[in-house]
Amino acid sequence: MGTVVDTANKEANGSSLSEKKVTVVFVLGGPGSGKGTQCENIVRHFGYTHLSAGDLLRAEIKSGSENGTMIQNMIKDGKIVPSEVTIKLLQRAMLESSNDKFLIDGFPRNEENRAVFESVTGIEPEFVLFLDCPKEEMERRLLGRNQVRQMFFPIEKTILLLSSQLHYPFLLCYVKGREDDNIDTIRKRFKVYMESSLPVIEYYNSKGKVRKILLCFLLQIDAAKTVEEVFEAVKAVFTKMNPVEFNIELKRGKKDMLPRCCTSLGNFFAAYYDTTISGVFRARPVRSHVSYDCDRGLI
Numbered sequence: 001m002g003t004v005v006d007t008a009n010k011e012a013n014g015s016s017l018s019e020k021k022v023t024v025v026f027v028l029g030g031p032g033s034g035k036g037t038q039c040e041n042i043v044r045h046f047g048y049t050h051l052s053a054g055d056l057l058r059a060e061i062k063s064g065s066e067n068g069t070m071i072q073n074m075i076k077d078g079k080i081v082p083s084e085v086t087i088k089l090l091q092r093a094m095l096e097s098s099n100d101k102f103l104i105d106g107f108p109r110n111e112e113n114r115a116v117f118e119s120v121t122g123i124e125p126e127f128v129l130f131l132d133c134p135k136e137e138m139e140r141r142l143l144g145r146n147q148v149r150q151m152f153f154p155i156e157k158t159i160l161l162l163s164s165q166l167h168y169p170f171l172l173c174y175v176k177g178r179e180d181d182n183i184d185t186i187r188k189r190f191k192v193y194m195e196s197s198l199p200v201i202e203y204y205n206s207k208g209k210v211r212k213i214l215l216c217f218l219l220q221i222d223a224a225k226t227v228e229e230v231f232e233a234v235k236a237v238f239t240k241m242n243p244v245e246f247n248i249e250l251k252r253g254k255k256d257m258l259p260r261c262c263t264s265l266g267n268f269f270a271a272y273y274d275t276t277i278s279g280v281f282r283a284r285p286v287r288s289h290v291s292y293d294c295d296r297g298l299i
């Protein structure tokens, strides 16, 4: 019998992911830490494609695939689905996308996920964005997410009935909440996070790849940061990793004009260096609130 890596390698045969040069950022954090919420913002500002491992698995259940029931039972139990299943879905999504920059959210969740992904795809993440949130806050959020579901429950049932009887599947988009956002499954998900996912974050930390975002203000009780406050910190990480490239028309020997050019591109100070190629300079915005899109627009 082959190992998980053997199986996944066999599954990957014929795929051309190695030919497609991709940039991958893993977005990790406990259940309900706000990974999906921040990914939406990152996509808008930095042009990544968001791939949520959980969303891909839920879509697989809905598609009625042969693995659907197994995945559904594992998710209901807060367990981690076998790596080859999740990796196949991620690979397919990356190959189908025309983008080459991916935010992989909620993956790798354990050592097996990490090792099989690296071995099968040969991809190492640029860095790992780690949303560090206290357990109490995560639990509050997950239960809050489910309360929306319970609040809507009578309406939800009507919607489900209408959608099946009237064949209006679009009505389903009004149904909110997730089946695994109940206290029993949440506790199991936390246990898996502490025992299996944190060691993966520690592994990447030992390689200097983790960019940690604290989701609560230190030394303050009940001081969770708002979505906007968190995104300020996230933006600083991505801005540093994606230096903006300015195309400034300058002749060699006119370096003294650079400060004026850089500042005239926006009301911020830019660090810069001479690439020694006449005309092309790289500049890195120093103030983190300057968004990438905005910088590009100013050129």
Ligand SMILES: Nc1ncnc2c1ncn2[C@@H]1O[C@H](COP(=O)(O)OP(=O)(O)OP(=O)(O)O)[C@@H](O)[C@H]1O
Binding pocket: 029, 030, 031, 032, 033, 034, 035, 036, 037, 038, 054, 106, 141, 142, 144, 145, 224, 225, 226, 227, 228, 230
């Ligand atoms: N900074 C924040 N402050 C308050 N609520 C937040 C914040 N960020 C996200 N939320 C809310 O918390 C809930 C969980 O957020 P989200 O779905 O983004 O987390 P997640 O880490 O992707 O969760 P999961 O691991 O379950 O997929 C959502 O209802 C979201 O609106």
Ligand SMILES: Nc1ccn([C@H]2C[C@H](O)[C@@H](COP(=O)(O)O)O2)c(=O)n1
Binding pocket: 031, 032, 052, 053, 054, 055, 057, 074, 075, 078, 079, 080, 081, 082, 086, 105, 106, 107, 108, 109, 113, 180, 189
């Ligand atoms: N790498 C992964 C990611 C997710 N799952 C399963 C188990 C999780 O509890 C569930 C929901 O994920 P979320 O949307 O909270 O990121 O999906 C997995 O098995 N392996």
